[in-house]
Amino acid sequence: MRDRLADESQRLRELRVGDLDVRANFELSLRLLPEPAARAFRLLGLLGPETLPAWVVEPLLGGHDVEDVLDVLVDANLVRLVATDRVGQPRYRLHDLLRAYAAEEAERYPVQERRAAVERVLAAWLALAEQARDLFYPSLFQQTPGRSPRWSPSYTVVDPVAWFDAERGTLLRAMQLAADWELDEPAWELAVAAVPYYDHRSLYQDWNRSHQIALDATRATGNAHGEAALLLCLGQVHIYLDEEEKAIRALNRCLELYRGIGDRWGEALALANLSTVRRVLAEHDQALRDATGSLELLAAVGHRHAEAQLRAAVGVMLFERGHDDDAKAMIEDGLRIARGLGDRHREAVILRVLSKCHDVTTALRCLTQALSIFNEINDERCAAYTEQRIGGMYADLGDRGRAESALARAAEVFRLNGDHRNEAECRQQLGELAARLGDTGAARRDLGLALGLWQALGQSDQIAATEAALSSLG
Helix, strand or coil, X not given: CHHHHHCHHHHHHHCEECCEEHXXXXXXXXXXXXXXXXXXXXXXXXXXXCCEEHHHHHHHHCCCCHHHHHHHHHHCCCCEEXXXXXXXXXXXXXXXXXXXXXXXXXCCCCHHHHHHHHHHHHHHHHHHHHXXXXXXXXXXXXXXXXXXXXXXXXXXXXXXXXXXXXXXHHHHHHHHHHHHCCCHHHHHHHHHHCHHHHHHHCCHHHHHXXXXXXXXXXXXXXXXXXXXXXXXXXXXXXXXXXXXXXXHHHHHHHHHHHHHHXXXXXXXXXXXXXXXXXXXCCCHHHHHHHHHHHHHHHHHHCCHHHHXXXXXXXXXXXHHCCCHHHHHHHHHHHHHHHHHHCCHHHHHHHHHHXXXXXXXXXXXXXXXXXXXXXXXXXXXXXXXXXXXXXHHHHHHCCCHHHHHHHHHHHHHHHHHHCCHHHHHHHHHHHHHHHXXXXXXHHHHHHHHHHHHHHHHHCCHHHHHHHHHHHHCCC
16 A cells, blocks of 8 residues: 555545545535636646745746635645745645645646646746846856746845745756756756855755756757756866866866857856866866966957956966966956956955965955955855965964964865865864974874875875874874
8 A cells, every 4th residue: 555655646546445535525625716726726736846935826827816826725725835934935835645636637738738837937937046146246157048938927036045045945846847848948047047056055966966957858858058058067066076077077078069059158168167177187288278268258258257257367377387477467457357347256256366476464465355255245165265375374474373263264164065175275284283383182183184085085195295294293
């Protein structure tokens, strides 16, 4: 019986004994409903088990008085009001048996009609996800839009982080719904629209899962644009997770696809991300070529936010090659562009980059300004990168109190976000500082933590250096 009930399509058939019939009771309730409410109930069965905000009924029906329809369904005990989410939306749900019944009943409508209802709901999700995305700081992941329709519901997003928090699971379900209906365009556009949120919250598991769902859908239909957009974002999450080889494969394929469809904007972003990976792999000449090529393309297509950041990246690479004056000029150009655009996030990133080209006093001033901006816009991860650099500078100056405070805060953020490489670097710096100051116990603790992380990452050079540092402690 358990196995038979596990098959949702057969569940209602099993729940019948003599004249006790669950389906018959449902049918009676449904017959008593006015047509708009009955139609909404049936179509809600197509949307899956997630709790849903009230506005979903509007695109589902193609426009209607949502509150009246939901009041009728709640009064008939066919839909349940389960909660009010963190942005104040009432959320509704169908009991699993009622949802199975509703999905069966929806089959009375022609498939084109059901598909149109699903398309409208996805179009509304996409419109709201993009509305929320645009309330974040300008994203380097925003690419050439696809062909999905947008359907604007009466609901308006005010707090993008809170809205995405509330709809996190529902959006993943919407992407799967799109894939199930072979709607590859809304699948990939929804996934990409959520990236600034995933990036802000460091939700790498959701990021990967959403993009894999959409990637399967785009590959099934040969959608080169959608596949390229998803691979660009997957390349970035591979970088965050220290998966350089996976990042290279994803980004090379992304570059090939963008060149194939003639999307110069996408090509520029792929080259920019490839440059980042090449720098991590110490392939500095190739990194500079990729970054320079990206910068030329971005200047041509007019993507000023990305151009500002790429100027800073190229400037750092020039500085590392001893071209100090050219480097500072390039980075300061980027800073001027970011400030002219009012892009606070980009301004802070470039200030952090600029700190590498100055003496200690000026560098710390740049870093303090950058940290203030990151804290102001609640970008925890970028603030951690900045604190890591501040802590490293104070460690070089022998200021243990300030160094430990900054590095420990950064290490904890990296730990929570799964960024093992930067966590290891913070622990290494803390251990080396303690060793220099003669605190053997603290040095062993932090170097031991760093060693475990380097071993997990398979970084042979860092493992050897850390083992040597531990051995020198006696």
